[in-house]
Amino acid sequence: MPSHTRPTTYVPGSFLRPCDVCGIRFLSDQLVRGADGKFRCRRWCTEITNLEVDKLKAQSHRRKESPPPPHATPWVRGDLAAEEAPIFQAMAELRVKDGVWPAGVREGYPPESQWSVRGAGAPGANGGYTVQAAAWACIYLGAVYVENRRPNSWMVSAKRKLRELGDWLLTRQLTETGTGDFYLDDHSAAWYGGWLRQSEMAVYSEDVGAGCMALTRAYQATNDSKYIVAAGRAVGCINRLMNGDKLTSYFTSSDGPGAVRWHAGMVSHRVLLDQAPG
Amino acid sequence: MTATYLSGAYLARYDHVFQPSDLICTAALSLYSAATGGAGLYGNALAVGPFAYATAQTIPSMISENLAFWTTDQADFDSGTSFKGFSSTTPREYFDSWPIDKGSDRLGAGQGSWEFGFNTGGGDYGVLSQTYAMGLWAIGEASGTSHAIIVDVWPWLMGFVSNPTNEQQAGESPSDLAGSGHGVYDPTIALSQILLVQRSGAPIATNFDAQYNLPTVGLLARVQAGANSGALDRSKKILSDVRPRGDASGQPGPLAFDEPRLQSYCGLSFQISDAVVYIARAAQFGLAYRFGTNFPTPVRP
Numbered sequence: 001m002p003s004h005t006r007p008t009t010y011v012p013g014s015f016l017r018p019c020d021v022c023g024i025r026f027l028s029d030q031l032v033r034g035a036d037g038k039f040r041c042r043r044w045c046t047e048i049t050n051l052e053v054d055k056l057k058a059q060s061h062r063r064k065e066s067p068p069p070p071h072a073t074p075w076v077r078g079d080l081a082a083e084e085a086p087i088f089q090a091m092a093e094l095r096v097k098d099g100v101w102p103a104g105v106r107e108g109y110p111p112e113s114q115w116s117v118r119g120a121g122a123p124g125a126n127g128g129y130t131v132q133a134a135a136w137a138c139i140y141l142g143a144v145y146v147e148n149r150r151p152n153s154w155m156v157s158a159k160r161k162l163r164e165l166g167d168w169l170l171t172r173q174l175t176e177t178g179t180g181d182f183y184l185d186d187h188s189a190a191w192y193g194g195w196l197r198q199s200e201m202a203v204y205s206e207d208v209g210a211g212c213m214a215l216t217r218a219y220q221a222t223n224d225s226k227y228i229v230a231a232g233r234a235v236g237c238i239n240r241l242m243n244g245d246k247l248t249s250y251f252t253s254s255d256g257p258g259a260v261r262w263h264a265g266m267v268s269h270r271v272l273l274d275q276a277p278g
Numbered sequence: 279m280t281a282t283y284l285s286g287a288y289l290a291r292y293d294h295v296f297q298p299s300d301l302i303c304t305a306a307l308s309l310y311s312a313a314t315g316g317a318g319l320y321g322n323a324l325a326v327g328p329f330a331y332a333t334a335q336t337i338p339s340m341i342s343e344n345l346a347f348w349t350t351d352q353a354d355f356d357s358g359t360s361f362k363g364f365s366s367t368t369p370r371e372y373f374d375s376w377p378i379d380k381g382s383d384r385l386g387a388g389q390g391s392w393e394f395g396f397n398t399g400g401g402d403y404g405v406l407s408q409t410y411a412m413g414l415w416a417i418g419e420a421s422g423t424s425h426a427i428i429v430d431v432w433p434w435l436m437g438f439v440s441n442p443t444n445e446q447q448a449g450e451s452p453s454d455l456a457g458s459g460h461g462v463y464d465p466t467i468a469l470s471q472i473l474l475v476q477r478s479g480a481p482i483a484t485n486f487d488a489q490y491n492l493p494t495v496g497l498l499a500r501v502q503a504g505a506n507s508g509a510l511d512r513s514k515k516i517l518s519d520v521r522p523r524g525d526a527s528g529q530p531g532p533l534a535f536d537e538p539r540l541q542s543y544c545g546l547s548f549q550i551s552d553a554v555v556y557i558a559r560a561a562q563f564g565l566a567y568r569f570g571t572n573f574p575t576p577v578r579p
Contacts, residue, residue, distance in 0.1 A: 083518040084567040086537055087560055115555040117536065126554070136558035143568055188327025190290035209302035209416075216306070216313050231310050232320075238303045239321040239333055242340060244292030246331040253294045253375035255353075256390070264375060265343035266296040267303045272384050274289040 021045040022056045047151050081150055088144065088154060091137045092161040098125065108161050110137035111168055131172060131195040134165045135210035141165075142217025159221045166218030166227050169195075169211055173230055174203070182273060190240055190271045193233030201274070205267045208237050241267040290328070291380045294388050296347060297372035298364050298413025304344040305419035311337045341420055348413075348427055355389040363392040364413060364427055366434030369475045371395030371405040396472050396486070403476040404486045407469035407494050410435070415497035415565075423501050432501050437483060438465045438473065444488040444546060456522075459488035461546025466502075466509040467516060469494040471543070488546050492517060492538060496565035503569035510570045517563075521548050539563045 007016065007027050014027040019041035031039040032046055040046050044056065092108040096115075109115050111134035114127030127133075141158040144150055171178070172195055176185035182196060194203035195211050212234035219227035244252030245263045255262040310316070320340070321333035335343075351360035352373055363370030372395065374388035396404035414432065417425050440463040446455055455461075463470055463485040470485035495513055502510040517538050538544040541552050542559035 081567065083514065084564065087539055087564040087567075090540055090555065090557075090560060091564070109555065110557045110561075113557055115557065117541075117553055117555055130558070133557040133561075136561040140561035140564040143565060147568055186327065188322060188329060190292065190328070205300045205303050209300070209304075209306040212306035213302070213309050216309050220313055228310075228314060231306075232314075235307065235310055235320050235337070238307060239335060239340060240329075241292070241303065242335075242343065243321065243329070243331075243333040244294075246325075246329050246333055247292070248328055248330045250291050250380045251378065252292045253388075253390075254378050256376060262375065264296055264347055264373075266347035267300050267344065268292040269295040269297055269300055269372070270293045272291050272293070272382060274291065274382060274384075 019045055024056075047153060087140075088150075088157075091141055092154075092157040096125075100129075106164070107157070108137070110134050110165060129168075131169065131197075131207045131211055134169055135207070135214035138162055138165050138169075138214030138217050139210065142214070142221060145217070145221045162218045162221045163224070166215055166222070166224075169214055169218075170226065170230055172196075173211070173233065175230075175233060187236065188240075191237070191273060192240075193230075193235070193237035194271075196273070200272075202270045202272045203237070204270045205238070205241050208234050208241065209267075212238065238267060241271065244268050244271075291382050291385060293385065294375045294377040295372050296375065297409055298348065299409045299416075301344060301348075301413045301416035301420075303416075304341055305416040307337050307341050307344075308420040311341075345417065345421060345425075352392070353390060355391045361392070364410075364431065366430050367481075368392070369405055369410075369434075369473075371409055394476070401478040402474055402486070404472045404474045407471060407473050407491050410473070411469060411491075411494035411497040414501060418500045423504050428501055432498075432505060434483065435469060435473075435498075436465050436506075438463065438470075439484050440464070440546075441474070441484040441486070444485060446547075455547060456549050457551070459545030459547075459549050459551070461488065461548075463546055466506065467495075467513045468492050469498075470546075485546075490544050490546065490548075492542050492544065493559040493562035496561075496563040499566040499569040507569075507571050510566070514566055514570060516548070517544075519548075521550050 020038040111129040112125040113130040113133040145158045194208045215227045215231035251261045316337045319334040323334040348364045361368045370392035376390035394403040468490040471489040471491045472486040474486035536550045540555045542556040
């Protein structure tokens with residue numbers, strides 16, 4: 001039984017026009033003009049794949065309408081930012097097995113720092129989770145989200161991944177909650193609001209800066225205040241990294257071999273957390 | 279060790295090294311300020327805990343101080359002069375300030391000097407491109423691309439010439455070339471891993487190694503889009519192509535081709551020998567797609 005696809009309602013100001021991709025006629029307010037000048041229907045073709053276009057065309061003779069124009073072109077690569085897709089998918093969409101992750105599977109590589117694509121055991125993780133991987137993925141995904149010029153499916157994936165990685169960063173941020181020697185309710189502590197590199201027992205400014213940006217991006221995408229509160233803690237940590245010269249003792253730097261303290265104004269590269277007092 | 283109370287119950291000692299890539303903190307302050315309005319003080323208004331002085335500052339003040347360090351001449355013990363290390367005329371990788379005795383075997387002594395990041399021992403000195411690209415990116419984020427450091431350093435980076443020792447050698451077969459990384463260095467595509475900036479005491483500007491550092495494309499995209507948008511488009515186009523793997527060791531794998539962008543490094547003829555995706559670096563490359571002209575702006579459904 002052929003289906004009727006012509007709209008039967010009238011909307012003032014609109015007119016009938018075929019979609020340049022599938023050929024089905026829609027009211028003009030249901031069409032979107034792409035950067036290539038083609039009009040696409042919101043219902044089917046704004047994110048349609050080439051395979052789906054072919055199926056639509058193959059079925060067009062069953063409708064009581066003329067087939068789509070022969071010159072109609074599918075969604076072109078540039079329109080879908082296909083060139084960027086491998087990076088976006090790696091960050092937010094590729095399904096990877098991970099026994100450590102709560103569900104055993106996660107979408108997108110990070111927070112794993114490295115991923116082997118060849119060799120024995122590939123594909124698979126080989127670097128361990130790092131703040132750098134999680135934070136930079138958030139910085140990238142946040143930039144995509146805020147830019148707001150990519151397909152809706154990207155926006156959904158980016159937002160989900162930003163929340164996922166933002167939550168993971170929260171669990172690793174050094175605050176009064178959490179377990180370990182450096183989770184203390186001491187807002188003047190050098191490390192408070194930062195992230196610890198366990199193997200080096202140090203907080204690196206590049207981690208604090210990237211983490212702060214990541215949490216701010218997570219806040220911008222989700223509007224969840226917990227992320228911006230955590231980013232504020234990281235700002236406090238940056239403030240202390242800048243003011244190592246104001247310590248009571250062992251201040252950051254001096255202007256000579258003596259003990260005349262000198263204020264650089266720049267953040268220190270890192271702060272070392274030495275062992276607990278014996 | 280109990281005699282020294284620095285913070286909380288444990289000791290903490292700040293490093294005395296300052297390097298351009300740590301300007302990411304400045305970019306973070308700028309983004310945080312834009313998201314929240316940036317009002318208020320951060321730090322303590324009183325001397326508390328390990329601090330002998332108040333540390334409270336506004337975010338604009340913190341950003342300003344961060345940037346001022348790099349635009350101010352710093353005294354260099356080795357040369358007996360003062361100069362700026364994040365510059366085209368006297369490029370250095372970091373400043374190692376003069377520390378007092380921090381009583382830690384994990385913090386070495388500095389002399390108050392600008393340092394190179396790479397030293398061959400034979401009179402060649404270099405800096406890591408990642409450090410410079412990160413610093414320029416952060417300055418662009420915090421202060422815009424018209425900042426004096428960007429205006430100075432960017433044209434210098436784009437003026438690097440190809441090092442003949444890293445180009446295809448006479449008699450080098452295509453298969454040898456595929457495994458060597460050799461090729462003609464073009465800084466408008468990406469920066470090389472190590473930038474050779476001094477040879478036998480004289481300035482030089484060429485690529486030390488035969489490897490492109492691809493995250494620098496994304497980190498520098500904002501600057502390049504303003505200075506030479508066509509080159510940025512060309513760079514993205516070249517690096518978006520998948521490439522056959524040039525590693526002769528032949529590790530087995532499901533794919534015949536690899537993605538330079540995801541794997542973050544490639545030879546000067548775009549050879550890929552690394553079998554690893556570096557997540558943070560791939561994300562940095564992804565920033566390149568926020569700029570340029572050859573990718574039509576899609577209408578978001």
